[in-house]
Amino acid sequence: AQKVTQAQTEISVVEKEDVTLDCVYETRDTTYYLFWYKQPPSGELVFLIRRNSFDEQNEISGRYSWNFQKSTSSFNFTITASQVVDSAVYFCALSEALVKKRGSTLGRLYFGRGTQLTVWP
Amino acid sequence: EAQVTQNPRYLITVTGKKLTVTCSQNMNHEYMSWYRQDPGLGLRQIYYSMNVEVTDKGDVPEGYKVSRKEKRNFPLILESPSPNQTSLYFCASSLMPPFEGTEAFFGQGTRLTVV
Numbered sequence: 001a002q003k004v005t006q007a008q009t010e011i012s013v014v015e016k017e018d019v020t021l022d023c024v025y026e027t028r029d030t031t032y033y034l035f036w037y038k039q040p041p042s043g044e045l046v047f048l049i050r051r052n053s054f055d056e057q058n059e060i061s062g063r064y065s066w067n068f069q070k071s072t073s074s075f076n077f078t079i080t081a082s083q084v085v086d087s088a089v090y091f092c093a094l095s096e097a098l099v100k101k102r103g104s105t106l107g108r109l110y111f112g113r114g115t116q117l118t119v120w121p
Numbered sequence: 122e123a124q125v126t127q128n129p130r131y132l133i134t135v136t137g138k139k140l141t142v143t144c145s146q147n148m149n150h151e152y153m154s155w156y157r158q159d160p161g162l163g164l165r166q167i168y169y170s171m172n173v174e175v176t177d178k179g180d181v182p183e184g185y186k187v188s189r190k191e192k193r194n195f196p197l198i199l200e201s202p203s204p205n206q207t208s209l210y211f212c213a214s215s216l217m218p219p220f221e222g223t224e225a226f227f228g229q230g231t232r233l234t235v236v
Contacts, residue, residue: 009161033222045164045211047224091163095219107171107218108179109154109225113163 003027004094006112013082014120021077021115023092029053034068034075035093039114045091051075082119089114123148127212127228134202134235142197142231144212152215153195154225157181157208164211170195171218202235209233 005024013019025034036048049059051068059066063080079086092112125146134140146153154169156179166179170189184206186198195214199206209232213225 006163031220033220035219035224037225043209043230045213045225045227047226050222050224052222093164093219095222097218097220107152107220108169109166109219110180111156111164111166113161 002112003110004092004112006090006092006115008115009113010116010118012118012120015083016081017119018078018080019082019117019119021079021090021092021117023075023077023112025073025075025092025094027073027094027096029096031097033095035095035109036066036075036077037091037093037111039089039091041087048077048090079117082117084119084121087117087119089116123226125212125214125226125228127210127231129231130229131232132234134233136203136235137201140199140202140233142199142210142212142233144195144197144214144228145193146195146214146226147193148214148216148226149192150214150216150226151192152218152223153189154179154213155185155187155195155197156211156213158211158230159208167197167210199233202233204235207233207235 032053034051038046065078067076091114094110128143155167156164165181168187170176212228215223215225217223
């Protein structure tokens with residue numbers, strides 16, 4: 001079973017439309033982090049936001065907003081008034097802490113399969 | 122400039138010929154990892170390293186090796202590449218492990234083709 005599910009493979013919108021990218025995660029940990037990354041057509045991966053499992057406050061950054069709901073294990077990302085430059089693949093990711101090894105707690109990062117967002121002019 | 126540098130950016134090789142993809146970061150990050158990106162599968166973690174000499178398997182470690190002898194370097198080794206390892210590879214580093222909430226900085230990617 002996937003740890004992080006991004007059910008929307010591709011989304012197309014016209015400029016100025018609002019769009020929401022869904023992310024559903026699965027974990028047994030009580031402490032974890034969720035992330036969103038953006039991969040524009042140039043290919044690099046860029047960090048957008050992180051959210052601690054204890055902080056369910058929604059966050060807004062300009063045209064971007066994130067809705068974290070532990071009750072539904074979701075961490076959705078909304079772009080308001082989309083622009084062509086928002087066209088990219090967006091990845092949601094989950095981190096968990098694993099067993100201690102040599103005095104360290106190792107950790108994994110699980111990515112969803114990504115959502116390709118295309119914004120048309 | 123803070124960055125993660127991967128080399129080479131593009132590589133075409135033949136089945137069975139050992140290769141190494143280098144990764145270096147100049148941010149004194151403790152945590153480093155390798156991912157492969159395949160269409161429809163997203164990013165999958167191959168190996169990760171908490172610090173020097175501390176490495177562990179990710180989701181898809183088969184056919185790969187890593188080493189972390191220095192903090193800044195985390196090479197990915199394919200001892201005997203096969204066509205199913207044709208993929209886009211990313212190296213990433215972060216100050217602390219992801220469960221500490223630190224974001225990852227990614228390299229530019231290495232597009233590997235095994236024929």
